[in-house]
Amino acid sequence: MKGSLLLILLFLSGIVLAYTNILPAQWVTHYNMTHWALLALIFCVGFTIGSDREIWQKFKNLDRRVIILPLLTMIGTLSGGLCASTLLPYSTSDTLAISSGYAYYSLSSIIITDYRGAELGTIALLCNIFRELFVLLLAPILVRYFGKLALISAGGATTMDTTLPIITRYCGRDIAILSVFHAFVVDLSVPFWVTFFCTL
């Protein structure tokens, strides 16, 4: 919990510092710092997975039936999106297109801006950033009340990059390979789902 508070604080201070121009955002976007930080992070996580001698054994001991997790993520996400659309002034296909970003905000918002304009694109961007932040910042609470598989599912397409270290911390390393597999499947499905709902 203390770690999550630190992350919230860092995220908010980043926003404030950039917005007030104390820290110009150009150097971040120009050098693509988020991308490099992500790659460094992924390399370290990969290294710890590779050097863990028991990890394959742990993975083999997992119940085989967890393999359908990506499917459950899609079912859960789209039903959540369907519920949301009944209370929103946007069409069902629009809401489902936004939902099927699965926290992969960069790609989904680009596709949606392309098909449906800037307003929905911005909502998609914000919505999927929020989803990623929920997992990054609330992981310990989510694991306690919903379980380990649920945390991976909530992470959507990000469970092999940004949210992977958080997931391995709160769910254990034996679930890391499942997390990577989950993100891989969901990731590949994002362009398909988003374009599908945009062209409906």
Add this chain to the structure above:
Amino acid sequence: MLSVITCMISGILLGFIFRKKRFRLMGRLVTPFVCILLFVMGIEVGGDPELIRSLPTLGGVALFIALCVTLGSLICAGLWERYLKKHPKP
């Protein structure tokens, strides 16, 4: 996405090759990198004035959809985990 996968696979391979050396450093670097990532993510969001300006109007809608989809997937996967625990494989 390709660069992410390349980085992960090369990390796993190097980790596997050097598994006997017991590099503790890599595991310790993860938390600082998560902190850096969140900080630069914040800077990127804060440095986009249009995004910040649209927060009051579009942010609520986005937050609502995000809550619904996250809860949906949490419940769906949570129920499956509960089912698996109740019916363990023989």
